[in-house]
Amino acid sequence: MAAPSSNVGKPTRDRLPCNTTSFQKKSRSKLVSIPGTRPSVQNGQLIVSTGVTSLDYVIGGGLAVGTLMLIEEDRYDSYSRMLLKYFLAEGVVCGHELYVASAQDHPNDIIQELPSPILDDIASPKPAESPNKSCDPEGVDTMSIAWRYQNLPKVQTSLACSSRFGHYYDVSKTMDPEVCQAARCHSFYLPERSTSVTSSPAPPSTATGQSPMPEAYVSLLKDLQEVIHKEGFDGSLSQTKSRNILRIGLHSLGSALWGDDICCSNNPSHGHALTTLLYGLRALLRSSLAVALVTVPSHLIQNKALMARITRLSDTAIALESFRGSEKETNPLYKDYHGLLDVRQVPYLNCLVCDLPDNKDLAFKLKRKQFTIEVCLCHLKVSLADH
Amino acid sequence: MIREKSLFPLKMFAELNSILNTSPENFKQGEFILVSDRQSDASFLIHHFLSFYLRAGCKVCFLGLVQSFSHYSAVSQRLGVSLNQAREKGQLVFFEGLKESLGVLLQRNTSNGTPAVDFLRNSSSDLRGLYDFVRGNIRASEGQGEDWGPPVLLVDDLSVVLSLGVSVGAVLDFSHYCKATFCSELQGGMVMLVRCEAKEEEDEEESDEGSEQLLRGLTHQCSLTLQVQGLLTGYCRDIHGEVEVCWRGRCDSLQIQRKRFQYKVYDKGALFFARGTSSAVL
Numbered sequence: 001m002a003a004p005s006s007n008v009g010k011p012t013r014d015r016l017p018c019n020t021t022s023f024q025k026k027s028r029s030k031l032v033s034i035p036g037t038r039p040s041v042q043n044g045q046l047i048v049s050t051g052v053t054s055l056d057y058v059i060g061g062g063l064a065v066g067t068l069m070l071i072e073e074d075r076y077d078s079y080s081r082m083l084l085k086y087f088l089a090e091g092v093v094c095g096h097e098l099y100v101a102s103a104q105d106h107p108n109d110i111i112q113e114l115p116s117p118i119l120d121d122i123a124s125p126k127p128a129e130s131p132n133k134s135c136d137p138e139g140v141d142t143m144s145i146a147w148r149y150q151n152l153p154k155v156q157t158s159l160a161c162s163s164r165f166g167h168y169y170d171v172s173k174t175m176d177p178e179v180c181q182a183a184r185c186h187s188f189y190l191p192e193r194s195t196s197v198t199s200s201p202a203p204p205s206t207a208t209g210q211s212p213m214p215e216a217y218v219s220l221l222k223d224l225q226e227v228i229h230k231e232g233f234d235g236s237l238s239q240t241k242s243r244n245i246l247r248i249g250l251h252s253l254g255s256a257l258w259g260d261d262i263c264c265s266n267n268p269s270h271g272h273a274l275t276t277l278l279y280g281l282r283a284l285l286r287s288s289l290a291v292a293l294v295t296v297p298s299h300l301i302q303n304k305a306l307m308a309r310i311t312r313l314s315d316t317a318i319a320l321e322s323f324r325g326s327e328k329e330t331n332p333l334y335k336d337y338h339g340l341l342d343v344r345q346v347p348y349l350n351c352l353v354c355d356l357p358d359n360k361d362l363a364f365k366l367k368r369k370q371f372t373i374e375v376c377l378c379h380l381k382v383s384l385a386d387h
Numbered sequence: 388m389i390r391e392k393s394l395f396p397l398k399m400f401a402e403l404n405s406i407l408n409t410s411p412e413n414f415k416q417g418e419f420i421l422v423s424d425r426q427s428d429a430s431f432l433i434h435h436f437l438s439f440y441l442r443a444g445c446k447v448c449f450l451g452l453v454q455s456f457s458h459y460s461a462v463s464q465r466l467g468v469s470l471n472q473a474r475e476k477g478q479l480v481f482f483e484g485l486k487e488s489l490g491v492l493l494q495r496n497t498s499n500g501t502p503a504v505d506f507l508r509n510s511s512s513d514l515r516g517l518y519d520f521v522r523g524n525i526r527a528s529e530g531q532g533e534d535w536g537p538p539v540l541l542v543d544d545l546s547v548v549l550s551l552g553v554s555v556g557a558v559l560d561f562s563h564y565c566k567a568t569f570c571s572e573l574q575g576g577m578v579m580l581v582r583c584e585a586k587e588e589e590d591e592e593e594s595d596e597g598s599e600q601l602l603r604g605l606t607h608q609c610s611l612t613l614q615v616q617g618l619l620t621g622y623c624r625d626i627h628g629e630v631e632v633c634w635r636g637r638c639d640s641l642q643i644q645r646k647r648f649q650y651k652v653y654d655k656g657a658l659f660f661a662r663g664t665s666s667a668v669l
Binding site for chain 2 (some may be wrong): 286309358
């Protein structure tokens with residue numbers, strides 16, 4: 001028999017209330033497990049959910065902590081914005097801290113629009129007196145067949161810190177304001193930042209050592225580094241503070257509102273501003289317990305080589321193409337979907353190669369309670385009768 | 388079981404070693420190996436060369452510009468080499484580009500920070516500071532009477548500096564100076580990774596784009612190229628892509644020798660096979 005469980009012989013109150021069995025895995029690692037994270041089955045890396053379980057699946061299980069995910073926006077920034085909101089909502093549900101930066105909409109508006117989580121199936125710690133209550137054999141609620149499940153709670157009424165990986169959201173409702181308030185959120189709204197940070201393009205580089213990045217990017221990077229350092233996400237605080245993840249959402253980087261001109265001209269004067277920012281973000285993320293999601297309006301960037309460089313400087317990269325407004329909307333082949341999703345890049349971190357599911361020909365559909373991503377067999381008329 | 392385990396480490400990149408006709412015990416000195424990729428990821432070759440030259444007992448200077456030290460350390464562990472030990476013994480000098488760059492990018496301590504990342508300060512967007520750093524480290528070891536083999540420089544990846552504002556000319560200057568030091572003067576070696584974008588046929592005017600220019604310039608300087616490319620037919624689970632190996636500048640033959648293989652990367656190495664002979668096909 002394997003090494004005995006450390007819980008054998010312990011009184012009931014010492015056991016984890018969430019478990020229905022007395023088995024507890026003997027863990028040698030001293031790592032405190034952070035809610036909302038789990039080790040990847042590929043390489044043991046710590047991963048978090050993107051908030052969309054089907055997206056987690058196609059990118060190999062989830063987003064690795066310390067990495068950056070790039071989303072190439074669809075034309076009207078509707079679905080990419082939705083994915084950003086799912087990502088932040090997942091952070092709220094897991095108890096992570098949030099950092100939201102935007103040059104267009106105020107981060108508070110984005111937070112208030114987060115979808116409401118569907119929590120019916122989450123088990124929570126029960127109060128101590130309930131096991132006695134349900135032992136009544138004559139009670140109406142007593143289960144006779146599935147009696148092992150008798151002691152599980154029926155409905156989650158309050159939002160406890162969820163330790164589950166990946167949740168579902170109802171996009172027709174917004175998250176409870178009290179829940180949003182409870183989440184720690186740092187915001188960076190470009191128009192509100194100090195007057196020295198203007199959104200005008202950076203002056204041409206001079207011999208005196210001017211920064212290659214527009215002021216907006218530099219102040220974003222500085223602010224982010226300050227938050228990471230102050231809140232201890234880079235390990236600067238003592239071990240007694242419980243570890244948490246910082247979820248960073250950066251909306252529409254590269255757009256003209258950030259002072260960048262890669263979306264405006266074919267030959268941008270600072271073509272490497274966004275790539276330098278991404279390099280700086282990578283440096284920050286690799287040394288912190290943080291995950292970043294960046295959306296970029298790639299459909300405005302004419303230079304394909306530049307877009308390829310931006311992709312290379314991200315870790316995970318996906319692109320969305322919405323059917324809305326295009327001739328594909330009325331195409332009967334695509335009637336079941338809202339758009340196409342292309343997985344451009346998945347990182348191989350700490351390993352030579354990863355096992356990935358088939359990632360070609362993916363299409364997505366935003367349903368009320370689920371954002372589904374499926375392999376779209378539209379271009380092949382596969383007759384199921386042949387199989 | 389135990390016997391298989393001890394044999395397995397030798398198999399990891401054994402096919403590649405036999406293709407290149409080389410081994411850690413006996414490799415050609417003074418070589419500049421250029422690894423490039425297009426629509427694929429050739430990083431696995433950099434991991435291979437890192438463990439190869441460490442096993443060969445060379446003094447290795449690794450410029451890790453795009454990933455953290457722990458990433459290379461984790462992969463090298465699987466390939467049977469400990470980077471931590473190599474660093475402690477003084478065999479490996481590891482430059483963490485990300486960590487060193489952050490201070491400059493945040494514009495704090497503009498006077499401090501290593502001059503190796505001067506190219507980010509934009510006052511002089513060339514790689515002279517980086518070259519001085521590299522040469523300084525190699526020179527330092529010579530005086531200490533260490534018993535390492537010839538020095539080798541590895542760069543992963545060189546094309547990222549183009550994204551940070553360095554001109555193609557500056558990068559070619561850097562590689563030229565490094566080649567003069569590592570290959571000609573010290574008879575060691577050099578391996579550099581350059582990443583390119585997919586070539587589109589209709590974008591003829593884009594052929595002057597930075598990384599293409601850099602690739603052409605470096606190809607001219609090097610003695611051996613390994614060009615990795617994704618399959619034209621798209622992603623395949625069993626064949627990750629193709630590698631074209633090209634030996635250049637052999638003084639005893641007029642022709643440039645080329646060979647093409649398909650490959651598949653697995654967790655501890657890579658398999659190379661002639662085109663069309665993948666086990667998935669046969």
